[in-house]
Amino acid sequence: MKKAARYVKLVEWSDEDNCFVGSCPNLxxxxCHGSDEKLVFAELCRIVEEILELYEAENKPLPPITSGYDWANTITDTTATS
Structure with missing residues (x-):
């Protein structure tokens, strides 16, 4: 398994920017952004791999992984109290 698989990648629509925006918590x-959700996700995956390669090339410790965290219920709990 690639190290990048241990990091959650999010692609969400931004009304403010009128496009999809990709991000990776902790990284x-x-x-990245664009009008095609699948292309934004592909670009996001590439960026995550590049960032992790930079961390390793500079002998920096990797940020804490974000996979395995219950993101769906965290988001649900947050919106339920809003």
Missing amino acids: FYGG
Whole structure:
């Protein structure tokens, strides 16, 4: 398994920007954008891999992984109290 698979990748629609925005919690937010959701996700995956390669090339510790975290219920709990 690639290290990038251990990081959650999010693609969501932004009404403000009128496009899809891709981000990866703990690595970056709003890293790529576009009108095609699938293309934004593909670009997001490429960026995550590149960032992790940079961390390793610079001998920096990787940020905490975000996979395995219950994102759906966290989002649901947050919106339920709003």
